[in-house]
Amino acid sequence: CVRKGQPTGARAVGCLAGDAQSYILFCDFFDRIIESYHGYKVTTDIVQESDFNYDNLKGGDDFDQAYAMSCEVTAGRSIEDYCFPTHCSRGERRQLFTLAKTVLEQLGEDLPGKLYSIDELSHESEGRRVVMDSPPLSLIKIGVARDWPDARALWLVRDGTLAIWVNMEDHVKLVSYRSDACLQEAFKTICINVLKLETLYKKLRHPFIWKPHLGWVVSSPAEVGTGLKASVTVNLLHLAENKRLDDILDRLRLQMEATGCPGIYKISNLQTIGFNEVELTQLVVDGVKLLIRMEKRLENNGGIDDLVPAQK
Template identity: 30%
Template sequence: MANNLTPAIYARLCDKATPNGWTLDQCIQTGVDNPGHPFIKTVGIVAGDEETYEVFADLFDPVIQERHNGYNPRTMKHTTDLDATKIKFGQFDERYVLSSRVRTGRSIRGLSLPPACTRAERREVEKVTVDALSGLTGDLAGRYYRLSEMTEQEQQQLIDVSQCSSRPAPPGCMQSRTPSWHCLSGRLHPPFAALLSSSTRTPALARQPNSTPCSLSEPMNSASLQDHFLFDKPVSPLLTAAGMARDWPDARGIWHNHQKTFLIWINEEDHTRVISMEKGGNMKRVFERFCRGLKEVERLIQERGWEFMWNERLGYILTCPSNLGTGLRAGVHIKLPLLSKDSRFPKILENLRLQKRGTGGVDTAAKGGVFDISNLDRLGKSEVELVQLVIDGVNYLIDCERRLEKGQDIRIPSPLQQFRH
């Protein structure tokens, strides 16, 4: 934001507002309150509704172009492709890859985004989404957990349990001296949230037909620790300054299928976060389930008279400009103890259009040489292209690790072409 908001642009836009009343000052408040860091860039602006990206395009377009590596929203069109049959070589060597996941976000057209939504709109998002999810069948069938029905102790347990094995570093603790872009919250949450152990109490379950009572009241053993995942409260200044914590935890919740491999977060940073994940290295299966589930959720939403925000210029519309387009992040937890110590590792990732995080996500340290590796781009490439990019890139990293194990040399690959014009 700071690189693109000039006095002239501010003067031109400061008196404008979207039909919902969202203003420029509200867009930039989180960036004004939370200046960036020389080595970590935050986007610094948020959208309050779908119209934000049009009304304030003079600011948002250059921010989008800078964040998305040259994608010009004025002249380029985004493509969507959820055909998982096009994926090749989607099985990783599980001696290196520990887990695989794909996530995205979706916003419901006609309702304000989380920074601007009223309590009634937030509840409408929950109602529409949960009603649609109740129509999922087969391996996608599952249940919904409403955070407002959890006790504060139960919510805290979700956070504490996940942090036992992977506690985030304090805010601002950086593992890299290379400038990198972060999303609105400064962290891309590990997408494995609030999977609950069964008991006789049902405080957290938004009850649906044939649902099974779940609770957090039982003591956790080492096995159940592996079944609990991080769920962050909105305490980051970047989130609170953007209005994300209003009415917490009203109308927020987590849905997952019975296998705990397909999850939906409701009313977190976006209306919905859709996640497919599993242990091991079968990225093709993870993406197939992601595509199938996402298509089915969209169909069920449309059957109820709603649709997702999308346009050909920006793709799927989400709160933070960093997540426009596909909104997709495909990633793995991968063991790279030798490659990660090689001075060429950052350049290899850069040329492959990949980014790394520590084991616990943004601003956390890698443990045992295990990194979270994912795609850097979101906008200008389709879902299939981005997942294939991750597959090809991760396989290249594995090959480098193998070569180093044998005492052989590795090379830096040529930079990938960014866009097809």
Template identity: 55%
Template sequence: MYRRQFHRCTHSGVIFDDVIRPGLEEPGDWSAPVSVGCVAGDAQCYVLFCDFFDRVIEMHHQHEITSQTPEADFNHDNLKGSCDLDPSYAVRCEVSVVRGVDDFSFPTHCSRGERRQLLALARRALQRLPGRLHLLEELNQEQQRELNLDPPSSSLFRIGVARDWPDARAVWVSEDGRLVVRVNMEDHLRLVSTRDDADVAEAFKCVSTNLQKLEASYRELRHPFSWKQQLGWVSSSPADVGTGLRIRVHLRLQHLPGHKRLQDVLQRLRLRMATESPALHCVSNAATFGLSEVALSQLVVDGVKLLVAMETRLEGGRDIDELVPTQK
């Protein structure tokens, strides 16, 4: 595969070595969460190096790429049950979505000039939404903490995402504080809605409504979001193709995290769990490709309900075998 592709180069200058460098320099370890180990320098990478990316995408998302274009569904009224999550277990949630902008290299490869153009575009597009844009270089550390903005990791510097930091990086905050848009950080755009309850439907509604408004604005500016037939929306990471959507629910769990069948259950539910503290755990969708936006959100909501049911069983000293779902 390397011999077939090492000499190819996209219009913006991305070569195959640029794509696979993260996995070669930071191969990770078996105890860490599964990562894709590669990045796309621009949208053309998904076409020029499709032999490689298609295999990575299919294995990571556990879904076959076909000639059928992925269907979108942002109808938040179709999402059911998130208001029924037990607040004694489900304490907060976050819904985020990433988008790349056409005709620009992705953050791993873009130049300082491109990044500043992207910021100018974002400024114009976001003017149509009620809120305020803050340049990262004008925010002090306390203000950045309030907005949950962490400094870039060493790996982001190594792969080029944090190049020239914090030049042309910004964060937009809506008037009601329910939506944050990160500009030129890990991706061109990342919309995030965080709630102090587990009402995923409301967070999803906030993100999807504003995303569609932004999409229309970028189209009017003649720079639509990056989209590829058979894959859907694409950005720098193959882990985000399709929908670019992440749904995270933070759960208080005492017994289930140590259960021997937990990893099997999570795999069958197509979920991931990350430990934030001994009692607090973050559950999220493992894939973004193969299901619509509403279907992915519903998958997380239903999965969280089942995990909570398992936790209550374990609290009562009962087993969870009959609750384990059949393999999907």
């Protein structure tokens, strides 16, 4: 149930949880999946830590712009007392949408934005680049597209720094994308607004799901712990052909995914548990800088063996 892709393909798990209790009732199954995917042994003796202090991140605003093209940070969250999108009923989904609408209206008092229904997203609009005519194939495959497009929505911040999806893969998913590849600012945006949302949901007595040994729990075992993915899109034309690439990515704890454009790849953290949010993003920052150094060496017909890090 864990598939490791080629250097230009992401790893994936072949299962999802129906609710948070599944991770407890079927721990013998899910713990093995988490261990295999993340290389992290689940134990109740270790508490998953969180660190949303974005000032602790070193770098991320100084990538070589000739190579780093854009970046994105996402964070998924699930709401206590509700089944995950893979299993929730139409009634639950509508209740979750009502909760999200209330929360986002309050968030919008400090951070102006607009909530779009999926129906509205099916039509192009000036100033909004997101268009969704039909459910993504990925959602159809996992059963999340039931009753489409009922009670799904996207909240967009007016200045374009943040988007929040409601009732898609997760109950709530925050996305901060930047075309200047400033990962530091994208991470800061996510940290600030995850904490704001957490506070607002708690006030409504529906906190985010947290398990001490698993961290923030979401439907996919591939994202438990922090629920965080940080990625940088980079031009690595020469490095992508290097025979040591698989080994290098493993040592850096990163994954590399093709974008469809020759030489352009998305580099992101593979692991989401066992590290806090700052540490995971730091892995991406340091790893991307090293990969760019290697790419420059290869462009000049140089070797990269001395740059390959020690075993992870």
